[in-house]
Amino acid sequence: MNLFKPLFFAATGILALSACNTEGPAKEKQRAVFSPENMDTTVSPGENFYMYANGGWIENHPLPDDKSRYGAFDMLAEENREKVRTIIEEAAEMEAKDGSVAQQIGDFFATGMDTVAIEKAGLDPLQDQFDLIAKVKNPETLVKVTAELQKQQIYPFFYLYSSPDKKNSDMVITNFYQGGLGLPDRDYYFDESERGEKLRTAYKKYLTTLFTLKGESENKAMETANEVFELEKRMAMASNTRLENRNPQKTYNPTDVDEMAEMAPGFDWKLYFETVGLTDPGKINVGQPDFMAEVASMAKEVSPEKWHAYLTATVLRAMAPYLTQDFVDASFEMYGKTLSGQPSMEPRWKRVLNTTNGALGEAVGQLYVEKYFPPEAKDRMLELVGNLKKSFARRIDQLEWMSDSTKKEAHQKLKAINVKIGYPDKWRDYSDLKVSTESYVENVLRSNRFDFVYDLNKIGKPVDEDEWHMYPQTVNADYHPLMNEIVFPAGILQPPFFYKDADDAVNYGAIGVVIGHEMTHGFDDQGRQFDKDGNMNDWWSPSDAEKFDKRAQVLVDRYNNFTVLDTVKADGELTLGENIADLGGLNITYQAYKMSLEGKPEPEKLDGFTDDQRFFLAYARVWAQNIRNEEILRRTKEDVHSLGKWRVNGPLPNMEAFIQTFDIEESDEMYLDPEKRASIW
Secondary structure, eight states: OOTTHHHHHTOEEOOOOOOOOSSTHHHHHHHHHHSTTTOOTTSOTTTOHHHHHHHHHHHHSOOOTTOSEEEHHHHHHHHHHHHHHHHHHHHHHSOOOTTSHHHHHHHHHHHHHOHHHHHHHTTGGGHHHHHHHTTOOSHHHHHHHHHHHHTTTOOSSEEEEEEEETTEEEEEEEEEEEOOOSSSSGGGGTOOSHHHHHHHHHHHHHHHHHHHHHTOOHHHHHHHHHHHHHHHHHHHHHSOOHHHHTOTTTTOOEEOHHHHHHHSTTSOHHHHHHHHTOSOOOSEEESOHHHHHHHHHHHHHSOHHHHHHHHHHHHHHHHGGGSOHHHHHHHHIIIIIIHHOOSSOOOHHHHHHHHHHHHSHHHHHHHHHHHHOOHHHHHHHHHHHHHHHHHHHHHHHHOSSSOHHHHHHHHHHHHHOEEEEESOSSOOOOTTOOOOSSOHHHHHHHHHHHHHHHHHTTTTSBOOTTOOSSOTTOSOOEEETTTTEEEEEGGGSSTTTOOTTSOHHHHIIIIIHHHHHHHHHTTSTTGGGBOTTSOBOOOSOHHHHHHHHHHHHHHHHHHHTOEEETTEEOOTTTTHHHHHHHHHHHHHHHHHHHHHTTTSOOOOOBTTBOHHHHHHHHHHHHTOEEEOHHHHHHHHHHOSSOOHHHHHHTTGGGOHHHHHHTTOOTTSTTOOOGGGOOOOO
């Protein structure tokens, strides 16, 4: 699965249910969520609501050694993995017909678990890639080798992929996006802090290990690693920052193949597209023109020998998790232990399962849905989505700061949001993907080639509105601005998000806020730049846009003041879209819940909590987690989502309903003066 694709799509993930009786299963569910074992009632809700709601859970669920973060969200993901494991192991045990889904899933997983064969093969499965790299003699051959590697989803320099045109979202066009780095963010190459230096040293050590394992002497490997690092540092210098890449206007630079020669001279783009198999790329969007120009300059200036080293490192980094144990260990040491603070790696079956799931995601998803997804969950979700839309519409009407003309456009966009729940109506065909029993690495590469062709075949064609970009077994949800759609896979429709037998307050506070969160993404600082049809189009009056930015800045300033670790602060600009969606989701969903009670008796207390208290506790429960310090720092630099603690304590004090529900006093930490509260949606 192309893990970079959601970012390029600008998709954003969160990651009326009928009331039930207070006896039996529903009450048991409530105790599971709000029992004293999960809470810490010694903490005042006005002091730290996150700990009040989750302190017991946090104490009773210490971090496993193979996790850098472990929370309620991750627990569900683990439960889902066990279900997927059952599906895959059943497929592996079947005597399935060659070419069938069961054969593909079973054999892919089996080759990944066959460590004897993997150790025996060593680097032999990558010999074709090494021979290809050796053909780089000049800029022309560098172009051809780059294209050939990218056809295998090994990406030196940049990513090539399909995506709807931001200004004509009915059509799929060619896209380029910066890449080529071994560290996960360009800022790591220039961070002068002690941690920054430590990470660069560790990364150079990792590169040295890769070249040593390939057969170079220690001294030669160190020299080669330094050369590769300097090439990457030059690319990093030309790369956009994460904040720049959050700007959809800045990353929309349409051109064509002839103009590419002017934008980035020195790289034969026609030869590149011919080699990659896209003879008519048509309209091309270049996400970062300056980066592409720098890569083209480097193609002319850097020696073939240095490119051999860089391309070899790119191949080894990409394939290390599927090679012999020494490569696997080296990769984990860098990306698991050093970057995230994870003491030990996950069991092999989990890692192989993830790879199998990525290669055959919808095939696995089809079996998952048949086995685990109750049809009634989809109907209940559709009803809840409908109620959330009604609430959002009412809130738009209630906005004092927005003009009638902009409100009209907002209503049209809200009404047009498409909703996908559970699983796709049509499944992807994997029949052309050959999976053998011979080589894990080759199965991975065949899957990569298969996905690459599948992706590029969309270019120049209308958008397939029925296609899903998340697998049904995924524990997440997503909003796609170019398609103006929200997606809730079957995998997330389980506790702690969705309780089949819980009362409405709990489900509104949990899965309801997820729905409201994703809807709000259509109106956050990025999503608001796209209209009801998914086109990047300014439908705001200038004065309304100015008022929006002023109100959003309140959230930026608030989150910039949160201390995540020691003296390190949260990044309110990087996380702005998610923070707007959290607050908007809470406001919209709370109002939707209240609307659902109109004309009905006030709900009784359950387990000592009012329905309003259960709403907010259910929301907080979703974000319970333990997390390592290294992972806190990594996510603060890289992740557009705030940390779990701040997804609770950040938005809630902005809500008067929360203040009233828990009797928060002005002297409490969770109290925010009304004039300092953010109010957007």
